[in-house]
Amino acid sequence: MTEDSLHYDGTLAVIGGGRMGEAIVGGLVRSGAVAAASITVAEPSAQRREALTAAFGVRCVANGAEALPADTVILAVKPQVIDAVAAALSSRLADSVVVSIAVGITCARLEAALPSGTAVVRVMPNTPALVSEGMSVISGGTEASAEQTELVRALFASLGKSIVLEERYQDAAGAISGSGPAYFALVVDALARGGVRQGLPRDVAQALAVQTMLGTARLLETTGMHPEALVDGVTSPGGTTIAAVEALEARAVRSAFAEAVAAAVHRSKELGS
Numbered sequence: 001m002t003e004d005s006l007h008y009d010g011t012l013a014v015i016g017g018g019r020m021g022e023a024i025v026g027g028l029v030r031s032g033a034v035a036a037a038s039i040t041v042a043e044p045s046a047q048r049r050e051a052l053t054a055a056f057g058v059r060c061v062a063n064g065a066e067a068l069p070a071d072t073v074i075l076a077v078k079p080q081v082i083d084a085v086a087a088a089l090s091s092r093l094a095d096s097v098v099v100s101i102a103v104g105i106t107c108a109r110l111e112a113a114l115p116s117g118t119a120v121v122r123v124m125p126n127t128p129a130l131v132s133e134g135m136s137v138i139s140g141g142t143e144a145s146a147e148q149t150e151l152v153r154a155l156f157a158s159l160g161k162s163i164v165l166e167e168r169y170q171d172a173a174g175a176i177s178g179s180g181p182a183y184f185a186l187v188v189d190a191l192a193r194g195g196v197r198q199g200l201p202r203d204v205a206q207a208l209a210v211q212t213m214l215g216t217a218r219l220l221e222t223t224g225m226h227p228e229a230l231v232d233g234v235t236s237p238g239g240t241t242i243a244a245v246e247a248l249e250a251r252a253v254r255s256a257f258a259e260a261v262a263a264a265v266h267r268s269k270e271l272g273s
Helices: 019-031 046-056 079-092 107-113 127-131 146-157 167-178 180-197 202-223 227-234 240-250 253-272
Strands: 012-015 039-042 059-061 072-075 097-100 119-124 134-140 160-164
Touching: 012 019, 019 039, 019 046, 019 127, 039 046, 046 059, 072 079, 072 146, 079 107, 079 253, 097 107, 097 146, 107 119, 119 146, 119 167, 127 134, 134 146, 134 167, 146 160, 167 180, 167 253, 180 202, 202 227, 240 253
Parallel strands: 012 039, 012 072, 039 059, 072 097, 097 119, 134 160
Antiparallel strands: 119 134
């Protein structure tokens, strides 16, 4: 479910047609936030260009320069190549709002690589955007106005939900929402494997795990209940759930997740240095 209703009248270029680029394009088109005719995707693979055009009706080109100029430019590329991409497109980005989804790359670093005064907005989306259930964290650079930052937030809200945070929180937020789908997928897989070990068919065990995760997330969201209160509400004295929770606690599951978040933050800072 998207949280905003937006109709963007400008032109939009997406540089990079990988999985996240596709999620962004698909979400924007499906939600009606941006007309397909207003979007150009730069994707070097001819096969991928054909697939994107067939799926969403957007214009596709082989390189970034062909996609410009555009009012909003989303750099959907890896942090390892962001500097080279910015340098190659710099002369055509001065009047654009430049949106970067490159992990760890600060607005200041990108501003320094672009023409003076270029508005830069940093975004950390996640892969559930593919099904319009994404979570995106938005931070505006020093040259981005409040209105430009809000426009980007509304665009990414078309992919699920989005919030604006100070950029100093980006690494930590990304370690939860950006990397989080991998954590939850591991939990689903672990539960499904546990079910198989107890005799359940794999598809049944996975369906049980997925729906239980979805329902629990919706319950927490809808009620505002603290997770600990939910745990207490499910456990009963001497019951099955407390036995299971004690087994998890004995293996320091909470500490493992906290360490995972810390590791992701550390890596994000490395990528941005």
